[in-house]
Structure formats: structure tokens, C-alpha cells
Amino acid sequence: MQAWRDFLHAYGFRGPGELDLASPRYVDNPEPILGQVWQLWNDPESNDPVARFEEGGWEWERAAVQLEKMAGGWLKEKKFHFLYRVIEHFGGYRENHKYYLIRGVAKIRMLVMDLAGTLCARNLLKNQEDIFDLTFEDIRAVMENGASASEAAKPHLDEINALFRSGALPPVIDSRGWILKPEARVTEEGAISGQPVSSGKARGKVKVLHTANEKPILPGEILVASATDPGWTPLFVNAAAIILEVGGTLQHGALVAREYGKPCVVGIADAVNRFADGMRVEVDDSAGIVRMLNP
Numbered sequence: 001m002q003a004w005r006d007f008l009h010a011y012g013f014r015g016p017g018e019l020d021l022a023s024p025r026y027v028d029n030p031e032p033i034l035g036q037v038w039q040l041w042n043d044p045e046s047n048d049p050v051a052r053f054e055e056g057g058w059e060w061e062r063a064a065v066q067l068e069k070m071a072g073g074w075l076k077e078k079k080f081h082f083l084y085r086v087i088e089h090f091g092g093y094r095e096n097h098k099y100y101l102i103r104g105v106a107k108i109r110m111l112v113m114d115l116a117g118t119l120c121a122r123n124l125l126k127n128q129e130d131i132f133d134l135t136f137e138d139i140r141a142v143m144e145n146g147a148s149a150s151e152a153a154k155p156h157l158d159e160i161n162a163l164f165r166s167g168a169l170p171p172v173i174d175s176r177g178w179i180l181k182p183e184a185r186v187t188e189e190g191a192i193s194g195q196p197v198s199s200g201k202a203r204g205k206v207k208v209l210h211t212a213n214e215k216p217i218l219p220g221e222i223l224v225a226s227a228t229d230p231g232w233t234p235l236f237v238n239a240a241a242i243i244l245e246v247g248g249t250l251q252h253g254a255l256v257a258r259e260y261g262k263p264c265v266v267g268i269a270d271a272v273n274r275f276a277d278g279m280r281v282e283v284d285d286s287a288g289i290v291r292m293l294n295p
Contacts, residue, residue: 007033013106016212016231021109022132023231032213036234039216049237049260056261098230115139125149133157171246181269188289192268194243196288197254200263202241203293206279208272209235222283224275228253236260241283243290245271265290 012027026033040048064084071080116128124142125131126149131139133153141147172180207221212232217223223239225232227246236242236256240263244253247266257264263285268274275281280293 013103014230016229018102018229018231019105021105021112022129025106025109029213032231033234035216036237039219039238052261053259056259059261119143119149188291191289191291192274193289194265195248195267196264196285197247197249197251197266198242198257198262198264199285200241200261201282201284201286202263203280203282204240206243206275206277206281207239208275208277210272222281224271225253226272227251228256232256236262241265241285243268243271243275243281243283245269 008027008030012030013025015023015025015028016032017023018025068077068080068084071077112131113128116125116131119125119131119139119142120128124146130149130153133156134142134149135152135156138147138149138152141152142149170179170181174180202222204220204222206224207215207217208224209215209217210226212228212235217235217238219238220240221238222241222243223235224243225245227244228242229252232253233256237260242253242257242262242264244251244264244266245268247253251266254264254266263283265283265285265288268290280295282291282293284291
């Protein structure tokens, strides 16, 4: 229990959709983490993320030595070695600003939830989470004039629901309003092409998730999602491979996939609708394609 309390103290402010003030943190809803711990407990040997990470470290080191020898000449080898060590030691700091930003967002969320608790105690709000449907002006009107919180929230909810109904927005719209799409890459029959971002090949049954807390990822399943953020990281432990609609080589999903040694293909348009739970696929990151397999 002390280890659990230490974890929540250090990382409880993180969670799925953490840039959104309204998104619950692990300290609010620890269920996703506890579910992952339970799965690791049942299969600790084949599903040890620490061992997998350390094994990946040795592979990176061996690859770096080989590339250094291919640099061509003593001076280039030394330069490559120096730059590799710089990236190895300092590359992780590119995430620092996000870490502290999310800490700040979590502190603000705590203050907002305290206010929501006060409103609930005064019967001005039904649920604490409902406060995120209100603007500051709405909250003042509710507190000072006894205005109806549900009526104040209605126009905001109508706008949000309309946005959800519109489906996925285009990744790129230029200043003329044109929707730009990359040309479809020629690929083999029966396969879907994307961008390879983490090497490897894996087969398994698809599990489509729209949110990180929607359902568990069982060992060997292929995670399919629109995009991921740090709140999705625990799901990568069990996933045999990852398929994402949006992303690039430095997107969160690609970084975590490489750290865990999982194949990952991104840029699969409308992936969450093209795939369905139970479909058998092969993710071939060397070719950047997803092959459909027979049931």
C-alpha cells in the first residue's frame, strides 16, 4: 500500500486526456492502472515491462555500435558517438515541459473540484464533474444569483455534442479551406498502407479503443486507436502491436512503442472504423502496412 501511495503521489496527476482540465486523473480514477497491475500479476514473466525495456536498451546499444562503425572514418565515428550520447542523455528532457504543464493543470483541476464540491453542498450543482460544462461567468451567476446550472450548461453541451457528431476532423486544412490528403501509397493487395514508426512484425486480434478507459487490452491483442497520449501508456504493455490514425515518428504512440519494442504503424485513415474487435491482422512495420488475415 505504501508503494501504491508513493505512485499516486508521484504520478497520480497524470491520466488519459490529461491536457483537458475536465479529464479525471489516476488519483481520481485509478481503475485503468489497477486493471493493468492485475493483468501483470497474472502473467508476470512474459509481460514484464521493465525487463522488456532493459532488453530494448541493449538492442539500441548494439545498433549504435554498428552504426558508429558505418560512419566512415575515425573523425566521423567520434562525432557520431558524441551525438548519440547527447541524445541518449538529454533526449528525454523534451518531455519535461509537458510534465510540468500537466502538474499545473492538475493543480487547477483540484481547485475547480473544490469549488464544485461547495456548489454541490449548496444544491446548486448535481455532480462535481458538471462544473466543467460551465464558464466562469456561468459559475458566478449560479453562486451569486442562484441561476440554474443545467440551463447555463445547455448551450455549451449542444455545441460539444454537435462537434462529436461531426466525426473526425481533417488533420490538415490550409488557409483556403482546402483539405489536404497525402497520395495513397501503392501497396500489396489486401493490405492497408501507413507510416512505419517502430520496427517489428506481429499478428493478433484487433481491439479498437476510442478512449483509454473503454476496455482492457489483453496480452497479444492489436491496439487500434485514433491517437494516444501518456494516459494510454499502460495499454502498450499487453498490446502486441499498435495501429494509429494520426501520428509521426515523434508522436507519443510511436515513442512508447519503440521503448516497449512493439511494432507501430500510423497514418491509417479512419482506422477506428475500418477495423473491428476480433479481426485478425498482421502489423508489418518494416513495410509500413497492415495485412488482413483470415479469421
